[in-house]
Amino acid sequence: MRTLTDHATDNPATTTGQKQALLYVHVPFCRSRCTFCDWVQAIPNKDLTRRAGDPIRERYVEALCHEIRTRGPEYADKEISTIYWGGGTASNLTEDETVRVMTAITETFDLNPLTESTIECSPDTVDEDKLVMYRELGFNRVSSGVQSFDPDRLRSLGRRHSAEEARGLPDMARRAGFEHVSIDLMSGFADQTNDELMESVETALTLPLDHLSLYSYRPTEGTHLRKKMDPKDKRDYIAQQYALYAEARMRINEVLPEYGHGYFGRKSAFTTLYFQAKADTLGFGSGAASFSHQRLQLHRSGALHAYITNPLSFELDEPLDNDRTLISFIQAGLSTNEGITRTDWSILTGTELLEVLDRTRIRPLADLLRHRGLIEDEQGIRLEPEVRNLTLIQLAFEMAVFES
Template sequence: MIQAAYIHIPFCTHICHYCDFNKVFLHQQPVDAYIEALIIEMERTFERFPTSQLQTVFIGGGTPTSLTAKQLDRLLSAIHRTVPLASNVEFTVEANPDGVSDEQLYVLKQWGVNRLSFGVQTFDNELLRHIGRTHTKETAIETIERANELGFHNINIDLMYGLPTQTIDQLKETLHITFSLPIQHVSAYSLIIEPKTVFYNLMKKQALRLPSQEEEAQMYEIIMEQMEQRGYKQYELSNYAQNGFNSRHNMTYWNNEYYYGFGAGAHSYMNGVRYVNAGPIKKYIQLIERGQFPYINTHVVSKEEQMEEHMFLGLRKSEGVNKDEFFRRYGKTVHDVFDEAIALQKRNGLLEETEEAIVLTHRGKLLGNEVFQSFLGVSS
């Protein structure tokens, strides 16, 4: 049964230097037509792939709060009309710290949005300018506090480390401010230089001064240590939450479960098949208007691929891969399929095994990609 839905809003008022998500400048875009197409896609999808109840909805982007309050109202009202929501649904909307008004927050609250995710990245104004963000430390703090005052008590912020010119002291100051605010969840990611971004072009010109690998690893260690000290449990490699505030939506991905994906460039995983939607806005709208689904690619996931994905996604979780759950899903034990890879990474000190699970060691968290790679292409 599918219990999660992701909804993509591809519009941005500004493009950040590191971002490679499917997004476009908001100006002169067919926003209203896109929202109508999005609603039609949801209606058709639930007719073709019905579910009894959604436990999580996540509206991301792009910048969902680039929509006006009226446009948000149109979208959210349609979601409530179309989508079978659980009474305790986790309903998340991403927002820019300098791009959300009280009117928008009221609309979100009215339609049951109960979790906000702010793309803060850092509370250092110099670094914010370097990475192409338009907000300041002060506006981020003000927006988070205002959202809390208006009744949003499940707030996530995204942070980044390993940024160009970033120092250990700058990271520590960002963490200090984070812990002073009404924030229940933190996603902290290292910077990855992606093709077709401003940073990628600067890197090719050797004009991007990044922290060393040792400094980046030290930053990760500091984040893990300080989060633990301040009562934020690390439940996934990059995610930390106060008690009771783990992201239920993201757990869908890490548990390798099915989910709907709506909108331009969105991905779905439904009934053993992965679907990819058209990315360009006009093409997406045209496909919907022609009465078609917007899929440009479908892939039936083999049992071997499912098992591999289960391992490298599950190992991201602090609880690791549950051995009984693996056997229940696939009819084989993890050692039937991955004994050699597990043994190798245990010898390397990157994995450990309990009676219940296979989990990353502390050192394994620092070298996660090396561990994940060892499970690819070995189950066939």
């Protein structure tokens, strides 16, 4: 199989007619359910924890390969510049399952334009041999949801890996030939202290990383940790989250430059292209969404059996101008230093950015952003980093609490 060239994509640009596309593969399986995670809360535990050899999981892999091979030709006008495998836990797949899915991709798409291929790995699901296998398949970037290096915190989050496994993964990835290694940390838990978070940050900065993500906890209804938080105290929670984030951000910035809210180091092509609406997204698998040809096509999370029965059917298939979807695009775009350009927005969504900001359901958000110093000019919209970070932490917290 083709090995990727490892050159950086410092500032991906839109190609004529929005020809670039991101290919996303969703793996809806984990070894257990983490107490903070809202990405898999719709998946019944029996389905989430299906192991290798389970007949339902086997049928899922078959359905995923079928969807890739069948829908792939619909995107012949697109140039696949980035691949991202997420979940769930993408590294939960066995070597055989991983090879089968990647073979479907390489036999369906022209990957010559590809510059970045990422797989999400939990430290407890990989060893050096598995990482070597990923590199041989063409992945050139590993992203690991470490979340914390504090043993007590890891236990409270329901993580299966140890702090030692988390510290060892970046070195293993380097030995396996990966030039690009990223980890995620989380902040803003109700009982988290500044000392605890900063110890994890300092540990991360000693590791051979070229990217670090720092996420604030979202108290989404249905997650176990949400039960420990009282929405009536939201001001205190938001203030705590911002204080924790601000100090950690300042320290990380001394080593890795910030290019967006929570993102530090070498720019991830997937993050940049997706958040700034610079490319279509082709999503495959139960729980994946596609944003292409100015349409939203969604496989609902948790509908594993429906997906297996008909992986070519979508629970949602509509023009890409739904207010709720566009609000999420606005928040994502404003998380980057460059923000959103009017041209990219129009090509991806088929709408005009200024018209969208004036819609009845979106105007309150636009008014808040303008009050916070939203920059609007001929190029597009953006927020200054200091204002952006507090604003996005507040919006994410309030939407998790009040829209769930």
